[in-house]
Amino acid sequence: xxxxxxxxxxxxxxxxxxxxxxxxxxxxxxxxxxxxxxxxxxxxxxxxxxxxxxxxxxxxxxxxxxxxxxxxxxxxxxxxxxxxxxxxxxxxxxxxxxxxxxxxxxxxxxxxx
Numbered sequence: 001x002x003x004x005x006x007x008x009x010x011x012x013x014x015x016x017x018x019x020x021x022x023x024x025x026x027x028x029x030x031x032x033x034x035x036x037x038x039x040x041x042x043x044x045x046x047x048x049x050x051x052x053x054x055x056x057x058x059x060x061x062x063x064x065x066x067x068x069x070x071x072x073x074x075x076x077x078x079x080x081x082x083x084x085x086x087x088x089x090x091x092x093x094x095x096x097x098x099x100x101x102x103x104x105x106x107x108x109x110x111x112x113x
């Protein structure tokens with residue numbers, strides 16, 4: 001089982017497997033197989049980060065707390081990963097370093113180690 005990450009603006013390819021958009025809002029031209037908006041950070045958390053009211057470390061801590069409370073959607077995604085074999089998590093950020101999709105990938109990886 002493989003979990004990948006990409007920006008929705010990156011070219012899709014066969015190696016992406018099943019593409020899951022994990023953003024709060026999407027545009028009609030994004031290419032994905034499933035949209036799981038419940039895995040996006042809350043609006044409050046996004047606003048705090050974008051408004052520079054919190055550090056990245058605080059963002060990470062709060063995001064991980066948020067998704068721990070979303071067991072149903074996490075279980076759904078874990079099932080898809082097992083079923084599809086390769087899943088790519090999509091978000092609008094260009095780089096993974098400061099993106100929740102990387103945090104989500106790392107969190108999900110704990111279930112497969």
